[in-house]
Amino acid sequence: xxxxxxxxDRLVVDSAREFERLxxxxxxxxxxxxxxxxxxxxxxxxxxxxxxxRLYPQMQKLAELERVEPWALRVMxxxxxxxxxxxxxxxxxxxxxxxxxxxxxxxxxxxGFVDDAPQPGEALDHERAQDALVRAWGRLNPDQRAVIxxxxxxxxxxxxxxxxxxxxxxxxKSRLHRARAVLRQLLATEPFAAVIREQLERR
Amino acid sequence: MNFQADCKNTLQxxxxxxxxxxxPTAAARLHAHLDDCEDCAAALAGAKRLNRxxxxxxxxxxxxxxxxxxxxxxxxxxxxxVAATRSSPALRAAxxxxxxxxxxGRSRQTPRRRLELWFGGAxxxxxxxxxxxxxxxPPRGAPVPQDPADVRLTLYEPREIGVAIDxxxxxxxxxxxxxxxxxxxxxxxxxxxxxxxxxxxxxxxNVLPLPIIAHSLxxxxxxxxxxxxxxxxxxxxRIQVDAP
Numbered sequence: 001x002x003x004x005x006x007x008x009d010r011l012v013v014d015s016a017r018e019f020e021r022l023x024x025x026x027x028x029x030x031x032x033x034x035x036x037x038x039x040x041x042x043x044x045x046x047x048x049x050x051x052x053x054r055l056y057p058q059m060q061k062l063a064e065l066e067r068v069e070p071w072a073l074r075v076m077x078x079x080x081x082x083x084x085x086x087x088x089x090x091x092x093x094x095x096x097x098x099x100x101x102x103x104x105x106x107x108x109x110x111x112g113f114v115d116d117a118p119q120p121g122e123a124l125d126h127e128r129a130q131d132a133l134v135r136a137w138g139r140l141n142p143d144q145r146a147v148i149x150x151x152x153x154x155x156x157x158x159x160x161x162x163x164x165x166x167x168x169x170x171x172x173k174s175r176l177h178r179a180r181a182v183l184r185q186l187l188a189t190e191p192f193a194a195v196i197r198e199q200l201e202r203r
Numbered sequence: 204m205n206f207q208a209d210c211k212n213t214l215q216x217x218x219x220x221x222x223x224x225x226x227p228t229a230a231a232r233l234h235a236h237l238d239d240c241e242d243c244a245a246a247l248a249g250a251k252r253l254n255r256x257x258x259x260x261x262x263x264x265x266x267x268x269x270x271x272x273x274x275x276x277x278x279x280x281x282x283x284x285v286a287a288t289r290s291s292p293a294l295r296a297a298x299x300x301x302x303x304x305x306x307x308g309r310s311r312q313t314p315r316r317r318l319e320l321w322f323g324g325a326x327x328x329x330x331x332x333x334x335x336x337x338x339x340x341p342p343r344g345a346p347v348p349q350d351p352a353d354v355r356l357t358l359y360e361p362r363e364i365g366v367a368i369d370x371x372x373x374x375x376x377x378x379x380x381x382x383x384x385x386x387x388x389x390x391x392x393x394x395x396x397x398x399x400x401x402x403x404x405x406x407x408x409n410v411l412p413l414p415i416i417a418h419s420l421x422x423x424x425x426x427x428x429x430x431x432x433x434x435x436x437x438x439x440x441r442i443q444v445d446a447p
Contacts, residue, residue, distance in 0.1 A: 016278045027270040035262050042373035042406045045265050045273070050375070052277035083375070087403055133256055151222070152254045158222060177218040184253070 015059060022062050023052060026069060033073060036149035037080055039138045047083070051076045070156075074164045077146065084142045136186035144179035151176055209236045213243045217250055355443045356423075361390050361416040364440065366427050367408050374404040379411065380428040386419030387442050404431075417444040 027048065034044035034051075054075055055062060065071055137145065150156045150164070158176075162169045213236050219225050220233055237244045356362055368379075379400045383389065391414070392398060417423060423442035428435065 016274075019278060020274050024270055024274060027265075027273070031265050031269075032262050036260075040405070041263050041265065043403075045269055046373050046375045046403070048265075048269075049273045049276060052273050053280050056277045056281045083403060086401065130256065130260070133253075134260060137257075137260065148257065153257050153260075158224060173219075173222060173224065176222070180218060180221075180250075187253075 015056075018063070019056055019059055022059065022068060023055065023072075026072060029069060030072060030076065033149065033154065034076065034080075036153060037142060037146045039145060047076060047080055050079050050083075054079065070160060070164055073150075074166075077165055080142065080146065132187060136183055139186050140179065140183060143175070144182055147172065147176045148179050148183065152180075210240060210243055213237065213240070214246060217247055220247070221250060221254070353441050353443060355445060356387070356415065356417045357445050358417050358420060358447050360447070361414050364413045364415055364425070366411040366413060366438065368404060368411060368429055369408050370404045370406055373406045374431040376401055377404045377429055377431040380426075380430070381411075381413065382426040382428070383415075383423065384426075385423030385442065386421035386444060387415050387417050387423030387425065390414035390416050404429075415442065417442065420444045420446065 030048050030051065031044055034047040035041060038044050038047060051072065055072060062068055062071070140148070147161065147165075150161045151158065156164070158169050158172055162172045165172060167175075213233055216225065216229070216233060220230060225233065237247060354362075354364060370377075379402060380397065381389070381399075382397045384396070388394060389398065411427065413425070413427075415423075415425065421444065423444065425440040425442060426437055427440075428437040
């Protein structure tokens, strides 16, 4: 005779339902963050999936939290950093990934506003500029994308992000400012940056 | 402070202004200058437009059914972990998520140096154009043996072979194993006969560049094995060595 579901099975079913109740509404938000960090849908899905695997055993803690999102983001960021480190150590590169050319953006001193370099922000309502922005975004390193996305895009405060990323606020500010400078520099070196600027100046 | 110095100070502190981390007094001083200086005001407006454009950057939806599949997968994978814990400590270790980075086994000690060698063009002019071998089609459930492909090398002349791993979907944490037989070595790895990496494979084509060198006329064989979950596939290359 086939045995019916035991108490442990019922517990698992209840846990699964509770897990869904807590996390399902957050999945679109978590995916949005993950996509901005990774700049790739497949990788964003993998990141969220791995996050859910890590969160399931901590359901009791999740249920006690007033806001699950920042806590989940903190865990997701740790996974994200681990994955990035692992990929840095791997010899395998996706075929579409091409090395950046020109001066290393990471070496930018942050003085981009001071000189006569193109001011990319002037151009960004335009469709072509939007494409340029997407390309430049993809060329930032993953950590730069994460800090800009959390602060400038999603609107988290410095203190909250510092807690999430487990770094001092001063360090976070440096990383954020540097990331913005790199993004500005990448946009200024886009092939059509000058054309875009001219078009917008006529608008 | 003269006007030019005010501009420099303002531009240097624009990021702090955008962060909202300036004191009210400092912010007021900056705004006073911005009211009088078109260039600085334009820089601030540009930075704000950039932030707006970032917020407007499109974000696609996950694939249909992703949320329910991911939730179910999280529950299932944790249940497997629990079952393994109850049945055998050895199984628990095997089923635990792999979080270690990069090289496994003997080559783990100096991954950075190795990578620089692999990607830094250290092979110089002797490196031949990459031969791309398509290794993987859409992932399947069972190993598919493939016929060995032939590559020719000249004795002591390094050549880079690109093994293209074509994954039908993203494969996080895939395990790559490269084994060597016969008179060939991987440049930079001495006489090691087997190397392993754990890596995330993107959907699409991923390239594993393998700089190889022959140190005898004996025919060599290079095997690349890719494992992900229960899926495994491998390719073999027969290496023919010519005298210089």
